[in-house]
Amino acid sequence: MKIVSINAWGGAMYDDLAAWLETVAADVICLQEVTRTADRSGWSTFADGERTLPQRLNLFDDVSALLPGYTPCFVANDAGPVTDGDGVELRQDFGIATWVRDEFPVVGLDARFVHSRFVDHTVWDVDDRPRAALTVTVRDRIAERFVSVIQLHGLRDPAGKGDSPIRFDQAQKLVQIIEHVRSSSDVIVLCGDLNLLPSSETFTLLAEHGMTDLVEDADTRTSSYTKEIRSASYLMVSSTSVVRSFEIVTEPEVSDHRALVLELL
Numbered sequence: 001m002k003i004v005s006i007n008a009w010g011g012a013m014y015d016d017l018a019a020w021l022e023t024v025a026a027d028v029i030c031l032q033e034v035t036r037t038a039d040r041s042g043w044s045t046f047a048d049g050e051r052t053l054p055q056r057l058n059l060f061d062d063v064s065a066l067l068p069g070y071t072p073c074f075v076a077n078d079a080g081p082v083t084d085g086d087g088v089e090l091r092q093d094f095g096i097a098t099w100v101r102d103e104f105p106v107v108g109l110d111a112r113f114v115h116s117r118f119v120d121h122t123v124w125d126v127d128d129r130p131r132a133a134l135t136v137t138v139r140d141r142i143a144e145r146f147v148s149v150i151q152l153h154g155l156r157d158p159a160g161k162g163d164s165p166i167r168f169d170q171a172q173k174l175v176q177i178i179e180h181v182r183s184s185s186d187v188i189v190l191c192g193d194l195n196l197l198p199s200s201e202t203f204t205l206l207a208e209h210g211m212t213d214l215v216e217d218a219d220t221r222t223s224s225y226t227k228e229i230r231s232a233s234y235l236m237v238s239s240t241s242v243v244r245s246f247e248i249v250t251e252p253e254v255s256d257h258r259a260l261v262l263e264l265l
Helices: 016-023 059-066 165-182 201-208
Strands: 002-007 028-034 043-047 052-057 069-085 087-099 106-115 130-142 145-153 187-193 233-237 243-248 260-264
Touching: 002 145, 002 187, 002 233, 016 028, 016 059, 028 059, 028 069, 028 130, 028 145, 028 187, 043 087, 052 059, 059 087, 069 106, 069 130, 087 130, 087 145, 087 243, 106 145, 106 165, 130 165, 145 165, 165 187, 165 201, 187 260, 201 233
Parallel strands: 002 028, 145 187
Antiparallel strands: 002 260, 028 087, 043 052, 043 069, 069 087, 106 130, 130 145, 187 233, 243 260
16 A cells, blocks of 8 residues: 655645656545635646645646546645636635545545634734644455545644744644554554654654654655755554555655655555
8 A cells, every 4th residue: 555745835846746646646646735726727826925836726626537547535624816827806715625546435434623613714823823734445356355545734823833822832732643543443544744843742652553654854845845944744644563564755756745655565
C-alpha cells in the first residue's frame, strides 16, 4: 500500500503536479492547499496582503478528473475571494483533500477542526487561519488490515514555526484523533504540512502516543521556496515494522514542497 502526501501550493505548478500524480501509482493521496470554486475551472489569483499567487480555481476537481478510479474527499478550512482570468471576483473554498484508490474500501471518515473553526473571509487573513484534519480509514485487503491515514495542514504563524500555546493545543487535538481511531486501526499514518520545526514539542507529545516521525530534520522544500528554514512537511507512523520504504521526493519538483511517499509492507 502506497501513501503520498504533499502541499500542492494551490496548484501553482499544476502541469508538473498532474503529470507526476498520474505516474506515482499511490493508493492514498493526501494533498494540502487544495482549492475548490463551485462550477468553475482554470486559473485564479490569490492575494492575502503578504503574497500574491496563481492558483487553480478548482484543484479538487482537476485532480479528481486525473484519478477516475479513486474515491475523493474534500474538507474546507476556510473560504475567501479570488480573481479569475477576466478579473471577476469569486468565492473559493480552501482546504485539504484525500483520494483513495477504489480497491481499498473506505470504512471510516473523520473530519474535525484542530484550530479555530470555518471562516468566510471578506479579505484573506495572513495569520490565524482555521485548520482541519481529515482521517480516512481503509481496508487493505492484501495485508488484511485496517489503515487510518490522518492528514492536515498545520496552522501558520508569520512569526515562524516555533512552539506556541495554540500549536500545543493543535497537537492535543491530533492526539484525540489518534486515540479515536486506534481501536479500529492496525496501522495509523499521520502526514501533512505541519508548519513545525523538527524540535517541536508536538513530536514529543505524538511520540508519547505511539507515533514515530520518519522525516526528522530533512529538507522538505523545493527550489521554488527560497527562505532559510527548510522544515515543513512530516509523516509519522504508529509502527515502523510495517514500513517497506519511505522517500522524500527531490525530483520532479511539483510544488514548493517535496512530496512524501510511504510504502507499507
